[in-house]
Amino acid sequence: MARLRATFWIYVTACVVLVHLVLLPALFYGMGYVIRESHEDLFVDHARTFSRVLADEFEVGVALDSQTRTEDLLDFAITHGGARYAELYEQGRSTRSVYGSPDIKTPRTTDLSFGQGGDDIYFVVRPIVHALHHAELRLGFDEQPTQERIQIALTRMFWLLAVYLGVAIAIAIILSHRLSRPIQRLQAVSRAISSGDYTRALNVTTGIRELHALAVDLEAMRHELVGVNDRLEAKIKEKEISEVRREELQKQLRHRQRLETVGTLASGVAHEINNVLVPIMLFTDTALQDLPPSSAPRANLERVLAAARRAKDIVKKILTFSRELGEAKLALIDLREVVAEALHLFSVLAPPTIEIRTEIDQSIPLVRADTTLAVHLLINLCTNAYQAMEGAKGTLTIGLKYQEQADEGRMPRPRIEFSVRDTGRGMDAATVERIFEPFFTTRSVGQGAGLGLSVVHGIVESFGASITVDSKLGVGTTFRIFFPAVDRLEIIRDPVALVV
C-alpha cells in the first residue's frame, strides 16, 4: 500500500467499491434465497391447503359416486385452485382435468418439492379416506407464475443494490473530497513552513475532530514560529543597529582624535612659526626704513613683509582651529540675528547667479554662542557653498529649525538645526571624511590655505555644538550644525541672559 500513490479521494472511493464488490453479491444471494424461500413457502402452502380442502370435498361428499361431480371438482381445481393438472385415480380408473398442455412426462404418485421434476409443475398426491372408495387425488400446480415473481423480485433487488452502490460511491467521493480538502490545506501550510514561509495563515474549518485538532496544533506551531522568527529578526536588527551605531561612534571618535592630534600639532607649529616670523618682520621692516623709496631691493623686501603678514594670518587661523576659540565669549544669542547679519555681509560677496533662500522656523530658542564667531562661521560656510556652485546657477539655502524630537545624531534633544545647503558640485566620501582637517583643501594651490572648514569646526566645538556634513556628487552639500536648546531654568540662571 505504501507504493500506492493515489489521491486520497480515489483511494477512499476504491476502498468503498472494493468493500461493496465483496459484500453486495453475498447480500444479493442471501436476500435472493430469502425471497425464493418465502415465495416457495407461499406456493407450497397454497398447493397443500387447496389439495386438502379438495380431498375433504371428495371424502365427505358424494362426488366419488358421480362421474360428473368428480369432473366438476377437478375442473374447479383448474379454474380456481391454480392447478394445471388434476386427476382422481381409483383402482386403475383415472379421471383427469388438464389445463393447457403441460408437459408432464410421468404423472407422479408422490410429492415432489418445488422446482423438482424439471417441468415447472409441483405435484401434490393426497389419499382420499373413504369407506367405499380407495382413491388418490393427484394435483399438479403450475410453478411458472411464482418463478416469474421471484425473478421480478430478484431483478428489482439487483437494481436497488446497483442504485445503492452508485449512491455509496457518490457519497464516498464527496466525503473523501471534503476530508481531503483540509488535509491538503494543512499540507500546503506545513510545506510553506518547511520552506521558511510563516506568513500563511491556516484557515481550516472542518467538522472532523482529529483534523480540527491537527489544524489548531499546526496553527499554534506556526504562530510560535512566527513569534520566534519575529523575535530573531528583531534581535538581528537590533544588533545591526547597535553595530552601526558603534561604528558611527568609533568613526566620530577617530575623527575627533585625529582633529585633536592635528590641532595640537598645528598649535605647536604655529607657536614656532610665530617666533620665526618676529625677526623676519622686524628686520625686514627696519631694512625697508633704511632703503630709499625707489631702490630695487625695497620692492623685494616689501614682498617679504607681505608674505610674512600672510604667514601671520595663516598661523592665526591655525590657532583658531586649535581652540583659540575656547576663549569665545559665550552668551545667549538669537541665531536669526546671526543669519541676518551674515546675509547682509555675504550679499556683497555672492554673485547674482546664486539665489539665496532662508527656511527659518517662527520660534527659535536662544542658544549659547558668540555672535561674532557665529557670523564668521556662517560666512565661512556660505563662502564654501558659493565656491562649490561657482560658474553655475545655484541655490543657497540657510535653514533654522527647532527639533523637539531629534531622530539622529549625537546631539541630545531638544536642539536647533542650523543648516547651510548648496546645489553645487558635491563631494565624494573621501573628501567628506577629511573636510574638517586643517590644510585639507580641494581648491588648487594658491586659492586658499584650506583652513576654512577646520576653523568652522573649531568654532562649532567652542559653542558646545556639533557639525555634520552630507554631500552627494553633482547634487550638493548640506552642513548641519546642531545647537543644544537652552532650557528655561538656564536662561533664568544666566546673568548674561538677564542683560539680554
Added chain:
Amino acid sequence: MQSILVVDDEPDVRDSVKYVLDRAGYSVRTVESAMDAFAELARNPTDLLITDIIMPQINGVEAIESIRKTYPSVRIIAISGGGNFGVTEYHPTAITTTAYLASAEKAGAHLVLTKPFESDELIRSVEKVLGVGHA
C-alpha cells in the same frame, strides 16, 4: 636713555627686538632665560622688561609675578606666539595665546603683545608703556 631688558629663549626674536629698539633710541640688553633676567635686573637699573611667556625652566608668567614684587617700578610687556605645548604644568586650561596673555596681564604685565608684530607696533607699545613721547 631708558633701558630695556628683553627676555626670550629664541635668539632671533631677542636680536630683532633689540635691533628695532636700539634704532628707536633705547638702551637694550637681552637675556635668554628668566634666571638670567633676575641677575641682569639685579646688576643694572631697568625701565622696561619685555618677556616671552613660554620659556624653559621658569616661564614668563612666573617671572612677571616675581619681578613685579621685587622691582615694582619696572614696566613689563609680555609677548607670546601661542601654542599649547609645555604649559600643562602650570596652567592646564590655558592653551591659547589669548589665555597666556591674559594670565600675563593678571600676573602684572602692563601690556601684552601677540607675536609676530611689526616694528611700528613694537615701538608704539613700548612708548605706550613707558609714556608717550619719551623717546
